[in-house]
Amino acid sequence: xxxxxxxxxxxxxxxxxxxxxxxxxxxAVSFTGKGYLSLPTDGLSLRWFRTILDYPGFIxxxxxxxxxxxxxxxxxxSVAVPAAIAIxxxxxxxxxxxxxxxxxxxxxxxxxxxxxxxxxxxQIGLSGTFIGITLAHVIMVMPYxxxxxxxxxxxxxxxxxxxxxxLGASNWTVFRRITLPLILPGIAGGWLLAFITSFDEVTMSIxxxxxxxxxxxxxxxxxxxxxxxxxxxxxxxxxxxxxxxLLVLLDRxxxxxxxLVGKG
Amino acid sequence: MADGSRDNAxxxxxxxxxxxxxxxxxxxxxxxxMLSFYQFDYSTGGIQPAFSFTNYLDxxxxxxxxxxFGRTFGVALLVTVVCILIGxxxxxxxxxxxxxxxxxxxxxxxxxxxxxxIVRTLGWALLFGSQGGISTALQWLGLADGPVSLxxxxxxxxxxxxxxxxxxMVLAVWxxxxxxxxxxxxxxxxxxxxxxxxxxxxxxxxVMPGILSGSMIVFSLTASAFATPSIIGGRRMxxxxxxxxxxxxxxxxxxxxxxxxxxxLVATAVIIMSYNRLIERRYARVFE
Numbered sequence: 060x061x062x063x064x065x066x067x068x069x070x071x072x073x074x075x076x077x078x079x080x081x082x083x084x085x086x087a088v089s090f091t092g093k094g095y096l097s098l099p100t101d102g103l104s105l106r107w108f109r110t111i112l113d114y115p116g117f118i119x120x121x122x123x124x125x126x127x128x129x130x131x132x133x134x135x136x137s138v139a140v141p142a143a144i145a146i147x148x149x150x151x152x153x154x155x156x157x158x159x160x161x162x163x164x165x166x167x168x169x170x171x172x173x174x175x176x177x178x179x180x181x182q183i184g185l186s187g188t189f190i191g192i193t194l195a196h197v198i199m200v201m202p203y204x205x206x207x208x209x210x211x212x213x214x215x216x217x218x219x220x221x222x223x224x225x226l227g228a229s230n231w232t233v234f235r236r237i238t239l240p241l242i243l244p245g246i247a248g249g250w251l252l253a254f255i256t257s258f259d260e261v262t263m264s265i266x267x268x269x270x271x272x273x274x275x276x277x278x279x280x281x282x283x284x285x286x287x288x289x290x291x292x293x294x295x296x297x298x299x300x301x302x303x304x305l306l307v308l309l310d311r312x313x314x315x316x317x318x319l320v321g322k323g
Numbered sequence: 324m325a326d327g328s329r330d331n332a333x334x335x336x337x338x339x340x341x342x343x344x345x346x347x348x349x350x351x352x353x354x355x356x357m358l359s360f361y362q363f364d365y366s367t368g369g370i371q372p373a374f375s376f377t378n379y380l381d382x383x384x385x386x387x388x389x390x391x392f393g394r395t396f397g398v399a400l401l402v403t404v405v406c407i408l409i410g411x412x413x414x415x416x417x418x419x420x421x422x423x424x425x426x427x428x429x430x431x432x433x434x435x436x437x438x439x440x441i442v443r444t445l446g447w448a449l450l451f452g453s454q455g456g457i458s459t460a461l462q463w464l465g466l467a468d469g470p471v472s473l474x475x476x477x478x479x480x481x482x483x484x485x486x487x488x489x490x491x492m493v494l495a496v497w498x499x500x501x502x503x504x505x506x507x508x509x510x511x512x513x514x515x516x517x518x519x520x521x522x523x524x525x526x527x528x529x530v531m532p533g534i535l536s537g538s539m540i541v542f543s544l545t546a547s548a549f550a551t552p553s554i555i556g557g558r559r560m561x562x563x564x565x566x567x568x569x570x571x572x573x574x575x576x577x578x579x580x581x582x583x584x585x586x587x588l589v590a591t592a593v594i595i596m597s598y599n600r601l602i603e604r605r606y607a608r609v610f611e
Contacts, residue, residue, distance in 0.1 A: 067416045071428070074413045078432055081446020081486060084456055088449055138340045145336035157337050160344050168547030168591060170564040171355070171584045174571060178358055178581070179351035198348050201340070259439040262549040262564065266571065279441045283554055287448055295442040302438050309437075310430065 082299065089292035107293035117294055120278040124258050127189070127274060131196035132204065132253035136246055138197075139204035144238075146205075147212035161205045164198055172199065173266030180267065187269030195267050199260060200253035207252060207313070211245025248313035255305060359581035368575060378582035388566075388583070392590070395562040398477070398552075399545040402484045406541045409485075410492030411534055415526070417493070418500045429497070433490045440487055444551045447483040448474065451555065480556045484545055491544070492537040499533030535602045539595055546591050563587045 063071070092104030111117060139161075145151075146158050164172065176195040177186070185191035219241070223233045239246075261276040268277045275298070282291050359378055362371040382388045417428055435443060450456040453470035461467040473479035503526065511521045549564040556562065561569075563583060570580030 063416050063419050067412075067419075070412060071416045074409060075428065075431060077409075077486065078435060078489075080456075081443055081450060081483075082435070082438070083446075084449040085442060085446045138343060141336040142340040145333035149333035151330070151333045154333070157333075157341065161340060163344075164348065166543075166592075167352075168543070168564070168584075168587055170547055170549055170567050171352075171588045174567060174577075174581055174584045175348075175351035175355040177571065178354050178577065179347075182354060194347050198344065201344075255437050259437070259441075261439070261441055262547075265549070265568070276439050276441045279439075279445075280550060280554075283441065283445060283448070287445065287452070291445060292449070295439075295445055298442055299438055303434070306430070306434050306437050 085292050085295045085299070088289050089296040091289050093289070107289040108297070110290055111293055111297075114290070116273075117275070117278060120273050120275040123272060124275040127193060127196060127272075128254045128257040130193045131200055131257045132250050134193070134197045135201045135204040135253050136208070136250045139201065139208045139249065140242075140246065143205055143208040143212045147209050158205075162202045165202045169199075169260075169262035170266075173263040176263065177266040186267075187272060189272055192264065192267050192272050192274075195263060196257045196260065199263060200256045203252045203256055204249040207249030208242065208245045211242040211248075214245075215241045244313060248309065251305065251309050251312070255302070255309075259302075355581050356585060358578055359585050361578045363576040363578045370578060378579050379586070381579060382582050382586050391561055391563055391566050392586070394560065395546055395564075395587075396590070396594075398481060398484065398562065399542050401481055402488060402545045403538045403542045405481065405485045406489045406492040407534060407538060410489045410537065411496050411530070413489075414493045414496035414500060414530075414533075418497065432493050435486075436490045436494075440550045441554075443487055444483055444554045447479070447486065447551075448554055451479045451483075474555065475557045475559045477556075477560060480552055480560055483551050483555045484548060487548070487551055488541045488544055491540045492534075495537030495540065496530050496533040499530045503529050532602075535598075539598060542598075543591050543595055546594075547587060 089107055090103045090105070092106055142157070142161060146154060146161075172195070176191070180186040180188070180191040180195075185194075215238075220233050220237050223237050224230075228236070258274075259276060260274070261280055264274050264277050265280060268274055273281075275294075279291060279294065358370070360374050360376070362373055362375060362377065363369075364371055413432065417425060417432065420428065448455075451473035452458070453472040453474075455472075457473065458467070458471045461471055462469070473482070508521055508525055511525050512518075516524070547564055548562070549568065552560060552562040553565045553568070556565070564587070567580045567583045567587070570576050570583060574580075
């Protein structure tokens with residue numbers, strides 16, 4: 060195994076600095092004690108973290124995103140499991156097409172999804188409702204759920220299932236007692252990736268979210284479009300801490316590089 | 324659960340998902356395509372369901388839209404090229420690291436993909452402002468006389484978008500590097516090839532599929548990016564996504580907004596598909 064040379068390491072250091080710079084800037088600004096923005100800051104203060112409590116709009120939006128992410132990824136995963144078994148286990152005409160359909164939201168620009176859902180919900184009377192935005196998010200996160208569940212379905216050994224079936228277990232028992240536990244890491248990883256994707260989504264949600272169903276990123280976007288202050292940096296810092304915690308969990312559960320290879 | 328015991332089993336299993344997609348993705352897309360052919364009535368603010376090509380003619384013939392589409396695909400191309408230039412070497416350097424550094428840095432590089440785009444863009448907005456970190460640093464180094472702002476500039480928008488999207492490139496190249504046999508590199512070196520030759524003749528051809536699929540992801544995501552161009556580029560640097568947003572939520576001209584979105588969808592699809600076709604022909608052997 061060869062080592063990286065000096066040039067490579069200098070390049071690598073610059074690259075890492077580039078990746079971390081904006082994130083560190085957000086954290087630095089969030090701890091300022093001043094009433095305005097400046098970089099570099101001097102002194103540490105939790106003033107802006109306390110201020111968040113005076114803005115119920117952000118707190119409501121956080122809960123909204125949490126409920127929405129939970130509902131959307133749970134629905135997506137429950138639909139994804141049978142679909143992934145169909146795609147992963149059976150040879151059938153139209154298999155490629157079915158896969159393509161489930162992965163298609165990745166190919167469609169989020170703006171297009173946003174305007175389409177806006178029009179659709181308007182026509183069927185679901186505009187601005189929690190059900191509407193949840194269904195939109197189910198479609199949005201479905202590719203991630205399918206991918207991870209499918210990977211565990213195709214990767215799992217079949218002998219235990221065959222043994223159980225030979226010994227007289229019914230299809231349902233085999234699924235519940237053997238298949239489900241074996242693909243559980245894929246299901247959990249898929250759920251978590253779907254949840255994070257839903258929680259972070261802005262572009263599509265900005266079209267479908269009403270004041271009552273405004274998600275945290277959408278509210279943050281509207282705030283930043285008006286003014287950039289240490290308050291929004293404090294909220295972003297908390298969001299980063301939460302994301303890093305989930306990220307470590309996802310890495311333990313599944314291996315982050317394997318999870319993310321398909322994100323895009 | 325014997326395979327193929329019943330022919331309709333897979334259809335039965337995927338039915339819930341397919342029904343969901345037909346109702347919630349198929350129908351909305353069809354409605355939007357229909358909407359893009361309708362008319363907006365400026366006097367009443369209503370939508371006239373009369374079929375015509377007016378919106379598409381507007382988008383395709385107006386120099387205002389040409390500029391916006393040109394800027395959008397121009398930025399997408401620029402961001403893709405920069406991502407290749409910095410993402411490919413980084414993936415290679417990462418791959419040659421030892422654990423635990425390898426896993427730590429991989430996490431740092433691709434982890435930001437899961438941090439909200441809003442947060443990452445906010446970071447750049449903080450650095451770009453005239454009171455921001457970059458301005459302060461440049462003045463301190465004596466490289467600038469007064470405050471410099473990269474907000475609402477093409478440069479600023481490109482830097483922020485590269486930051487948002489470069490992890491996809493690193494990841495795609497990383498995935499193809501995993502399949503590379505280090506012994507081939509060693510063999511070439513022991514046979515007297517220079518490091519440069521090894522990179523050019525051995526490594527590059529094998530990671531090409533990764534670079535190409537990475538660039539497709541980066542290109543299409545940049546072309547449809549909304550939050551970053553909107554915050555960093557503002558009204559001065561409008562792109563297709565922000566224009567569609569304005570038509571929908573400010574002007575309320577939904578049919579025109581729908582036409583802009585459909586043109587974006589079709590243009591991106593055509594570019595990606597022709598690029599894909601090109602690659603498949605050139606690198607037919609590399610793909611399995």
